[in-house]
Amino acid sequence: MGLLNIVLLSALLATCFADEAFFSACDEATEETCKITAVNITPCQQDKHKSKCGIRRKTNATLAFDYTPSFDSTNLESAIYWASKTGDLPFPGMDKNGCVYTSCPVAAGQTQTMTYELQLGRKLPLGNFLLKLKLNDADDKTKLCCFKTTIQIKK
Numbered sequence: 001m002g003l004l005n006i007v008l009l010s011a012l013l014a015t016c017f018a019d020e021a022f023f024s025a026c027d028e029a030t031e032e033t034c035k036i037t038a039v040n041i042t043p044c045q046q047d048k049h050k051s052k053c054g055i056r057r058k059t060n061a062t063l064a065f066d067y068t069p070s071f072d073s074t075n076l077e078s079a080i081y082w083a084s085k086t087g088d089l090p091f092p093g094m095d096k097n098g099c100v101y102t103s104c105p106v107a108a109g110q111t112q113t114m115t116y117e118l119q120l121g122r123k124l125p126l127g128n129f130l131l132k133l134k135l136n137d138a139d140d141k142t143k144l145c146c147f148k149t150t151i152q153i154k155k
């Protein structure tokens, strides 16, 4: 098998295992400012309604999403929260510098991907968690990309 075939095959396999996750918009963000077009979580055990990704504890899951900002930025800030009923609680592990997870600068109208490795430690409680991911300009926080997605942490 030629190198190209191996590359193509790997790309194909990666596509098969990358699961498109259900996501919703954040109240504080608008599509006009930043449009999220896809969210992928790998691995993801979909439930039958495909409403959430089941992930086992003690695994690292890759969370990747495609976004198209309507702003330019050289300095992005990122944060991940557990959007609990009583408010957003920081979910540990993410670097505040968003440029670690997506290439900077970003330009208005250009679609980019942000990729983050979510580390699910052994001590996390089991159950459903609504995660909220924010990516914004460090100087102007109204320049915001944001979405929510539910994961089910499994044993």
Ligand SMILES: *[C@@H]1O[C@H](CO)[C@@H](O)[C@H](O)[C@H]1NC(C)=O
Residues within 6 Å of the ligand: 058, 059, 060, 119
């Ligand atoms: C998850 O990622 C961290 C940091 O890269 C690494 O130390 C750890 O071994 C990984 N865990 C698994 C289960 O792959």
